[in-house]
Amino acid sequence: MAVLIIAGLDTGGGAGLKADIETVSALGEHPLPVVSAITYQNPDEVRGVFPVPPNTIREQIRAVKGVFEIRAVKIGLLHGGAVKVIAEETKGLIRVLDPVIASSSGFRFLSPEDVEILKRELLPGSIVTPNVPEAEVLTGLKINSIEDIKRVARVLVEELGAEAAIVKGGHLNFTDVLYWNGEVFKFSGERVEGFTHGTGCVFSSALAAFIAKGLELPKAVERAKRFVEGAIRFSGGEGEAVNPLWELQRDTQRWMAKEDLEKAVGELVKLGELLNPHVAEVGTNFALATDFGEVFAVKGRIVRYGKTIKPVGPVELNASDHLRRALLKMREFYPEVRAVINLRYSEKLIKRAEKLGLKVSFYDRREEPEEVKRAERGTMEWGIESAVKRLGEKPNVIYHLGDWGKEPMILVFGRNAEEIVERIRNLIFASQ
Ligand SMILES: Nc1ncnc2c1ncn2[C@@H]1O[C@H](COP(=O)(O)OP(=O)(O)OP(=O)(O)O)[C@@H](O)[C@H]1O
Numbered sequence: 001m002a003v004l005i006i007a008g009l010d011t012g013g014g015a016g017l018k019a020d021i022e023t024v025s026a027l028g029e030h031p032l033p034v035v036s037a038i039t040y041q042n043p044d045e046v047r048g049v050f051p052v053p054p055n056t057i058r059e060q061i062r063a064v065k066g067v068f069e070i071r072a073v074k075i076g077l078l079h080g081g082a083v084k085v086i087a088e089e090t091k092g093l094i095r096v097l098d099p100v101i102a103s104s105s106g107f108r109f110l111s112p113e114d115v116e117i118l119k120r121e122l123l124p125g126s127i128v129t130p131n132v133p134e135a136e137v138l139t140g141l142k143i144n145s146i147e148d149i150k151r152v153a154r155v156l157v158e159e160l161g162a163e164a165a166i167v168k169g170g171h172l173n174f175t176d177v178l179y180w181n182g183e184v185f186k187f188s189g190e191r192v193e194g195f196t197h198g199t200g201c202v203f204s205s206a207l208a209a210f211i212a213k214g215l216e217l218p219k220a221v222e223r224a225k226r227f228v229e230g231a232i233r234f235s236g237g238e239g240e241a242v243n244p245l246w247e248l249q250r251d252t253q254r255w256m257a258k259e260d261l262e263k264a265v266g267e268l269v270k271l272g273e274l275l276n277p278h279v280a281e282v283g284t285n286f287a288l289a290t291d292f293g294e295v296f297a298v299k300g301r302i303v304r305y306g307k308t309i310k311p312v313g314p315v316e317l318n319a320s321d322h323l324r325r326a327l328l329k330m331r332e333f334y335p336e337v338r339a340v341i342n343l344r345y346s347e348k349l350i351k352r353a354e355k356l357g358l359k360v361s362f363y364d365r366r367e368e369p370e371e372v373k374r375a376e377r378g379t380m381e382w383g384i385e386s387a388v389k390r391l392g393e394k395p396n397v398i399y400h401l402g403d404w405g406k407e408p409m410i411l412v413f414g415r416n417a418e419e420i421v422e423r424i425r426n427l428i429f430a431s432q
Pocket residue numbers: 015103104130131132168169170171174175176189190191192193194196197198199200201203225228229232
């Protein structure tokens with residue numbers, strides 16, 4: 001199904017048309033991109049805007065209207081001169097209007113006069129998706145609470161003529177409110193950590209995509225909100241913005257990590273008899289993280305099995321809490337580290353690691369502060385941090401000598417699963 005997207009270009013690649021195209025494509029619909037403005041911006045600032053002439057916008061829309069079956073329109077950044085043309089050309093279509101008035105960095109895209117034109121020409125009949133400051137500008141009302149949000153959403157529909165209004169709580173308490181058909185719908189949410197540049201664009205284009213799929217409005221809003229939450233959680237990297245491709249990328253990363261780890265575990269099993277004496281009493285596990293910080297490991301761990309070794313279960317997401325925490329802590333210091341394995345402690349292995357040129361550090365559980373001990377779950381994180389700080393550079397191997405009821409252990413880290421296998425091979429062959 002086709003979704004017509006009328007929006008601006010963000011040179012920083014975070015918001016605007018690029019985010020919209022990715023969102024609509026990721027959700028399986030066909031984007032028809034129409035450029036309304038060219039902005040010069042980066043994640044820190046908007047430097048300026050070139051408005052695309054209204055006739056050029058009209059011709060872009062006309063080139064696809066009637067050729068594709070347009071199931072929904074998403075309208076993002078505009079300029080005053082374009083409003084009338086867009087209103088004319090999208091008449092009769094389902095319109096999601098994201099009234100982009102100012103950037104998150106404070107650049108004012110629409111003048112008060114432009115806002116008046118938007119209210120008069122385009123808002124009536126549209127599904128409008130303002131954030132709190134935009135809703136305040138559109139209605140002239142102040143918003144301090146969820147009750148205010150509900151009132152303003154109603155005003156947008158009942159007094160300003162919108163088909164529906166979703167006032168987004170990203171600037172308040174992450175609860176969005178939909179007013180539609182005389183009814184109020186609340187969509188609760190919690191703050192998600194991550195980059196938020198482009199959230200408004202992704203939300204409105206996801207909403208348009210879900211409407212294009214035929215979802216009823218409340219269901220489409222719910223889905224769009226959850227999609228944005230994922231796009232924030234799995235954001236990051238160069239763009240310092242939300243990531244509309246999160247679901248696809250996460251799934252790709254998952255199968256790659258799973259496959260890599262399965263292969264590497266297979267290689268370890270081939271070392272069976274040689275590795276057997278180094279398997280920890282509690283079992284050995286082997287963990288691999290994706291770029292998104294999700295960690296795969298062997299369910300039930302790798303155990304001694306007669307003279308050889310055996311993975312108890314399959315490679316799965318979150319199959320090892322201990323190693324996951326160790327790895328994620330290490331990645332806070334050294335994000336290139338993606339894999340870890342635990343082995344039974346032996347002085348011989350440590351000596352051998354040092355001889356091989358691996359950087360070795362340790363932590364002493366007796367030095368663990370009382371408050372960390374009492375919190376219980378923080379021990380691993382504390383241990384990794386103290387070992388990293390002790391060495392002052394990236395450790396490849398971290399060991400501890402145990403404590404009451406705790407088996408001494410060695411952790412071997414690597415950039416990927418193959419590197420771990422290689423390190424284990426070198427360690428055990430040489431320690432014969
Ligand atoms: N940190 C966050 N955690 C969870 N949800 C968020 C967060 N920030 C925004 N949202 C949600 O993202 C959606 C977009 O809302 P937001 O108010 O951020 O839009 P916006 O201000 O128009 O975005 P932009 O920054 O692109 O202008 C809403 O569903 C909102 O609740």
